[in-house]
Amino acid sequence: TVSNKHATHVAGVIARQDENIRIVPIKVTTQTVQVSSKRKDDITGQLMLAFEGFMESPYYEPLKDQIASEYQGTKPADRTIKTTLRKYLMNNSLNALFIHDVLKAVEQLGHENIKIANVSLGTVFKKNYKSDHKIPSFVEDIFAEFVRYQIGKTVLEKAQGTVFLVATGNDGDWIDGIAKTAFPVGITSQRLIDIAEKLGLESSPNNR
Numbered sequence: 333t334v335s336n337k338h339a340t341h342v343a344g345v346i347a348r349q350d351e352n353i354r355i356v357p358i359k360v361t362t363q364t365v366q367v368s369s370k371r372k373d374d375i376t377g378q379l380m381l382a383f384e385g386f387m388e389s390p391y392y393e394p395l396k397d398q399i400a401s402e403y404q405g406t407k408p409a410d411r412t413i414k415t416t417l418r419k420y421l422m423n424n425s426l427n428a429l430f431i432h433d434v435l436k437a438v439e440q441l442g443h444e445n446i447k448i449a450n451v452s453l454g455t456v457f458k459k460n461y462k463s464d465h466k467i468p469s470f471v472e473d474i475f476a477e478f479v480r481y482q483i484g485k486t487v488l489e490k491a492q493g494t495v496f497l498v499a500t501g502n503d504g505d506w507i508d509g510i511a512k513t514a515f516p517v518g519i520t521s522q523r524l525i526d527i528a529e530k531l532g533l534e535s536s537p538n539n540r
Contacts, residue, residue, distance in 0.1 A: 358437045358440055360430065364426055384414070386478045391527055391536055394527045395474065396474065399523075416467060431455070439486060442491030442492070445493060448497065451499065481521070
């Protein structure tokens with residue numbers, strides 16, 4: 333059985349403050365579950381479509397150049413990036429489902445006009461500079477930047493009236509050389525800050 337002690341404890345402390353407080357539980361998948369092939373395809377398709385939108389943003393090409401400089405010049409073509417990312421999402425269905433659920437949860441919070449969201453969950457990406465893993469790691473790296481961007485974009489578009497109180501990660505396992513916090517709290521991107529300043533662009537959604 334899956335333990336719900338943590339969420340129950342937090343919700344109980346909050347609800348005890350005032351009998352008029354409304355608690356709205358929103359599900360985000362954080363543990364391994366059985367996912368049908370069709371569900372995997374649907375989630376992968378939705379994330380790929382959003383990623384392709386990110387590829388059209390003015391941040392994408394400079395971001396590729398920045399990451400390539402960190403990978404000793406490794407810079408896969410967009411077709412390779414998309415093919416590798418699709419494979420990653422299909423093979424890491426829990427991470428794909430988690431990110432999908434976080435984005436949908438933000439939308440639901442806005443729709444429900446929730447004032448405060450208590451969030452204690454996260455996921456991890458790691459870099460791997462070994463020669464036989466540079467392209468997959470490059471793709472996971474740029475996908476992580478996309479996730480930061482997309483969470484910020486979704487908050488701004490769907491849940492501007494919600495205050496998010498997010499744990500910074502419980503397992504200490506965040507190692508990407510960029511941030512020390514796990515998603516979804518660590519959405520600020522120094523890379524995108526630098527790109528916006530250099531090119532005179534508006535700050536990316538996750539940095540607003």
